[in-house]
Amino acid sequence: MDVEYTGRQTTVTKRLKVQAEAGLARVAKIVGNSGSVHVILSTDKYRQIAEITVQTWQQKLVVRCEGTEMEVVLHDALEKLERQAIRHKKKSATMKRHPKTDVKGTGEAAAAPVARKTVAVKVAVKNSVGRKAVPMLVHSFPSHSPLSEPHVVRSTDGVAMRPMSLEEAVKEAAFRDRDVFVFRNHAGQAMVLHRKRDGKMELIEVP
Secondary structure (H helix, E strand, O other), X not given: OEEEEEEEOOOOOHHHHHHHHHHHXXXXXXXXXXXXXXXXXXXXXXXXXXXXXXXXXXXXEEEEEEEOOHHHHHHHHHHHHHHHHHHHHHHHHHHHHOOOOOOOOHHXXXXXXXXXXXXXXXXXXXXXXXXXXXXXXXXXXXXOOOOXXXXXXXXXXXXXXXXXOHHHHHHHHHHHOOOEEEEEOOOOOEEEEEEOOOOOEEEEEOO
């Protein structure tokens, strides 16, 4: 971990740095080496203060201790930081072992087949004290919506009543404004004219 030292009204000696790095090495075994540390040592009149902040990608640990001797204060701060790191690790492990689960029965309810018919049933609910039953309306919906019957309209407007040539049939289909026109040629063969989406007429010979 990257360690930054700050001295306020005091000097961060090499001895204090060695002491801090030894304690931070124990903390790094718990929280990992990826992160940053800021050690602030300060003197306020007769008080010696040690503040340590550890910032990792998933947590932030902050401790502060005061005393009369800087080495003792730093020692206490490092111990406090180590205990805090252990608590965070145990808490994280507990959350991983006991993930939140859905309410029991949710999966079974989702997998249960839905009734095919719509049924309205009155259910009488009676509580433990013997009060009057309360009617409830229960609906079960169909799993598949019923298919609507195709709308069919009978018409003879698209059928020629007399034999005609292909040119006559094309003119007649255009005159009647029909996309499909059925006719027989002079040889008696049934044919179908079909107007495609691009506007072209398609001739279908019925065998």
